[in-house]
Amino acid sequence: MKNDSLKKIGDKILEYDNILIITHILGDGDTLGSAAALCQAVREQGKNAWIMIEDKVPEYLKFLVVDMCVEELPFKGNYISVAVDCSDMERFPERRKIFRSGEICINIDHHLTNTFFGDYNYVEPDSAATAEIIYLLLKAMKIEISKEAAEKIYAGINTDTGKFQNANTTARSHKIVSELYKTGIDHITVGIKLFQSVKPEKLMLENKIIGNIEMFYDGRGACTVVTQKMLEETGTLMEDTEGIVEILRSLDGVEISVFLKEMGEEEVKVSMRAKKEADVSKISSLFGGGGHVKAAGCTINKDISEAKEMILREVEKELEMIYG
Numbered sequence: 307m308k309n310d311s312l313k314k315i316g317d318k319i320l321e322y323d324n325i326l327i328i329t330h331i332l333g334d335g336d337t338l339g340s341a342a343a344l345c346q347a348v349r350e351q352g353k354n355a356w357i358m359i360e361d362k363v364p365e366y367l368k369f370l371v372v373d374m375c376v377e378e379l380p381f382k383g384n385y386i387s388v389a390v391d392c393s394d395m396e397r398f399p400e401r402r403k404i405f406r407s408g409e410i411c412i413n414i415d416h417h418l419t420n421t422f423f424g425d426y427n428y429v430e431p432d433s434a435a436t437a438e439i440i441y442l443l444l445k446a447m448k449i450e451i452s453k454e455a456a457e458k459i460y461a462g463i464n465t466d467t468g469k470f471q472n473a474n475t476t477a478r479s480h481k482i483v484s485e486l487y488k489t490g491i492d493h494i495t496v497g498i499k500l501f502q503s504v505k506p507e508k509l510m511l512e513n514k515i516i517g518n519i520e521m522f523y524d525g526r527g528a529c530t531v532v533t534q535k536m537l538e539e540t541g542t543l544m545e546d547t548e549g550i551v552e553i554l555r556s557l558d559g560v561e562i563s564v565f566l567k568e569m570g571e572e573e574v575k576v577s578m579r580a581k582k583e584a585d586v587s588k589i590s591s592l593f594g595g596g597g598h599v600k601a602a603g604c605t606i607n608k609d610i611s612e613a614k615e616m617i618l619r620e621v622e623k624e625l626e627m628i629y630g
């Protein structure tokens with residue numbers, strides 16, 4: 307499991323006219339921002355580049371990928387495929403074959419659990435966001451970063467660092483952003499689109515979810531759930547729960563926050579966040595999931611109450627290790 311250089315990866319990309327970019331399902335600001343920045347930058351070099359998706363782009367992130375997304379393979383001839391922000395190929399289950407059918411497959415990511423599934427790989431777990439790596443890649447390709455591409459990179463870094471507050475934020479994150487500012491990015495508008503365009507329905511949903519918060523382990527743990535019924539009652543979608551797990555973690559004294567999403571009768575998606583001491587990627591990997599030390603997730607094929615019991619048991623063990 308060894309990285310290839312960004313120069314080598316960049317040179318490979320430049321050899322191709324057709325570039326297929328793959329994001330992970332349940333897209334976030336980093337995967338979509340990274341994909342869009344790469345797509346934008348290579349299109350500016352005259353390349354035929356597209357982002358292939360298999361589920362919907364969340365409403366609040368659509369501004370990043372205007373006229374860039376396809377659901378079918380858009381090329382006839384050879385292409386190179388590039389997966390961004392995907393720890394493994396399960397993150398794009400319906401597009402695995404199309405990814406592998408690229409003449410060359412590239413994997414660019416920052417998840418510790420990355421499986422090095424590409425022909426060429428660049429994985430940097432210390433990078434706050436994949437978007438930072440895209441910045442470095444474009445530099446290695448000697449591409450001048452336009453304002454448009456810069457705004458997409460900025461969106462990726464801003465969201466994955468939790469507005470530069472998460473533990474993954476580094477001096478380099480700020481340094482890259484300062485370079486992005488020099489291209490004339492409209493950071494105010496990007497910030498408004500990302501964080502200040504909340505629909506009232508989403509607030510109603512949050513009200514319900516937050517009303518159900520349960521504290522445990524002397525207030526070191528906080529947990530809540532969202533059910534399909536709550537989505538129906540408020541006319542919202544699962545994507546509208548974005549940010550809830552961070553709200554839970556923001557509570558005074560909370561070290562681990564857990565948010566369970568009822569996707570189906572026997573399918574629960576779990577998101578976890580740690581504040582300072584805990585390692586939630588350790589917990590998620592017990593259930594076949596992945597992620598980072600301070601932000602991780604997994605899927606449990608049980609009903610929501612059983613899933614909750616299973617996960618909280620492990621979370622309590624982790625808290626016991628720290629405070630016990």
Ligand SMILES: [Mn+2]
Pocket residue numbers: 336337391416434435436466
């Ligand atoms: Mn990311």
